[in-house]
Amino acid sequence: NHIIVCGAGRVGQHVVSRLVKEDVPFVVIDKNPEIIAKLTAEGILAIEGDAAEDEVLEKVGIKKARGLITALPGDADNVFVALTSKELNPHIKVVARANHVESQNKLIRAGADKVISPSVIGGRRMAISMLKPVSVDFVETLIHQGFEIEIEEIVLGNNSPLAGKCLKESGIKQKTGAMVVAIKRGEDIINNPSADDVIMGGDLLIVLGTRSQLAELEAMASPR
Amino acid sequence: NHIIVCGAGRVGQHVVSRLVKEDVPFVVIDKNPEIIAKLTAEGILAIEGDAAEDEVLEKVGIKKARGLITALPGDADNVFVALTSKELNPHIKVVARANHVESQNKLIRAGADKVISPSVIGGRRMAISMLKPVSVDFVETLIHQGFEIEIEEIVLGNNSPLAGKCLKESGIKQKTGAMVVAIKRGEDIINNPSADDVIMGGDLLIVLGTRSQLAELEAMASPR
Numbered sequence: 001n002h003i004i005v006c007g008a009g010r011v012g013q014h015v016v017s018r019l020v021k022e023d024v025p026f027v028v029i030d031k032n033p034e035i036i037a038k039l040t041a042e043g044i045l046a047i048e049g050d051a052a053e054d055e056v057l058e059k060v061g062i063k064k065a066r067g068l069i070t071a072l073p074g075d076a077d078n079v080f081v082a083l084t085s086k087e088l089n090p091h092i093k094v095v096a097r098a099n100h101v102e103s104q105n106k107l108i109r110a111g112a113d114k115v116i117s118p119s120v121i122g123g124r125r126m127a128i129s130m131l132k133p134v135s136v137d138f139v140e141t142l143i144h145q146g147f148e149i150e151i152e153e154i155v156l157g158n159n160s161p162l163a164g165k166c167l168k169e170s171g172i173k174q175k176t177g178a179m180v181v182a183i184k185r186g187e188d189i190i191n192n193p194s195a196d197d198v199i200m201g202g203d204l205l206i207v208l209g210t211r212s213q214l215a216e217l218e219a220m221a222s223p224r
Numbered sequence: 225n226h227i228i229v230c231g232a233g234r235v236g237q238h239v240v241s242r243l244v245k246e247d248v249p250f251v252v253i254d255k256n257p258e259i260i261a262k263l264t265a266e267g268i269l270a271i272e273g274d275a276a277e278d279e280v281l282e283k284v285g286i287k288k289a290r291g292l293i294t295a296l297p298g299d300a301d302n303v304f305v306a307l308t309s310k311e312l313n314p315h316i317k318v319v320a321r322a323n324h325v326e327s328q329n330k331l332i333r334a335g336a337d338k339v340i341s342p343s344v345i346g347g348r349r350m351a352i353s354m355l356k357p358v359s360v361d362f363v364e365t366l367i368h369q370g371f372e373i374e375i376e377e378i379v380l381g382n383n384s385p386l387a388g389k390c391l392k393e394s395g396i397k398q399k400t401g402a403m404v405v406a407i408k409r410g411e412d413i414i415n416n417p418s419a420d421d422v423i424m425g426g427d428l429l430i431v432l433g434t435r436s437q438l439a440e441l442e443a444m445a446s447p448r
């Protein structure tokens with residue numbers, strides 16, 4: 001139930017530091033022995049090898065992994081790794097880096113579940129930083145740092161005492177201070193729900209709040 | 225009062241498409257005549273030249289520009305452009321691309337107001353997409369697309385009828401449905417404010433809502 005990171009170069013190194021922060025189990029594959037030595041010295045599980053080879057992916061336990069992030073500098077390599085990993089484990093979730101926008105479709109067709117293009121995100125972010133500087137800082141805080149306020153996803157169990165209540169009755173905002181900013185129900189997303197919107201078992205709540213507010217909410221949502 | 229974009233390559237092209245969407249006046253500088261021809265054909269103001277040269281920056285009106293976004297592939301070039309543009313117009317806001325994390329400090333010392341590293345943002349985003357897929361989609365919607373829900377910054381005037389009221393009294397949530405997710409007051413940020421928090425003249429409110437909710441709020445906030 002671990003995550004495999006292919007490539008810890010210019011982009012992959014930031015995948016790694018984020019996974020360290022989130023404290024989830026993962027292993028890194030990189031061709032560069034210096035990168036492997038550096039990661040190993042930091043206490044990170046890392047092996048030298050070519051992620052495009054079946055044996056290497058098998059060695060890092062692809063069949064039992066829950067996800068693979070391929071952040072190699074070459075798009076052809078990322079396509080190849082996406083294909084290979086889905087072949088070896090059809091249930092694995094694959095997030096792939098696209099260096100050129102043109103590669104996005106190829107990566108999706110190769111089986112990637114999500115494609116991230118650093119150039120696209122970076123370019124947009126530069127424009128928005130110019131136009132809406134505060135929002136960018138705020139949203140960066142939300143998704144990247146979680147200084148004070150964090151964004152969390154909470155799945156409401158069918159036995160949750162909150163299931164079947166409207167937001168006002170649920171007391172989420174009043175008792176914990178946390179804010180439900182969206183409700184995902186199957187394929188539907190209810191953005192910015194009102195106090196009268198009902199939350200149901202199986203809903204995924206997207207919630208903003210401090211760490212302690214979110215912990216309080218998780219406790220409230222759990223069946224007694 | 226326009227924006228100058230230096231470099232419309234792999235990253236800069238996405239700066240451009242975002243500025244087109246936001247409908248703000250801007251001009252592009254790029255060395256590559258093919259890129260200039262393509263932009264011009266799309267009706268975008270673009271001139272061929274080296275953004276590192278004073279004459280080129282003067283030609284695109286740097287002295288009257290409100291901002292400059294330097295998205296060149298070389299960090300040394302971005303440092304140079306940041307320095308030059310602040311020299312020619314000390315009031316200009318500069319957003320710079322850093323290709324290597326190590327360049328971030330140099331760009332800040334060169335006068336950049338904000339430095340964006342596509343590799344850093346891309347890497348983090350890949351990790352978060354693996355761990356919190358719904359939040360990433362949600363936040364991407366917020367800052368990048370604004371499908372239904374948008375994030376907006378509203379400055380509360382001193383004469384605003386909302387100034388001096390607590391959030392509950394203000395009726396923002398009740399009357400418009402929009403959500404105040406943070407209040408920026410001078411250097412302080414009040415995250416996730418409660419119903420009893422008072423909003424004051426001069427505050428910058430960061431608000432989530434649909435376009436119509438936000439329009440309603442802007443009307444409510446304006447002095448009569």
Ligand SMILES: [Ca+2]
Pocket residue numbers: 007008009010011012013071072073
């Ligand atoms: Ca990499």
Ligand SMILES: [Ca+2]
Pocket residue numbers: 231232233234235236237295296297
């Ligand atoms: Ca560029």
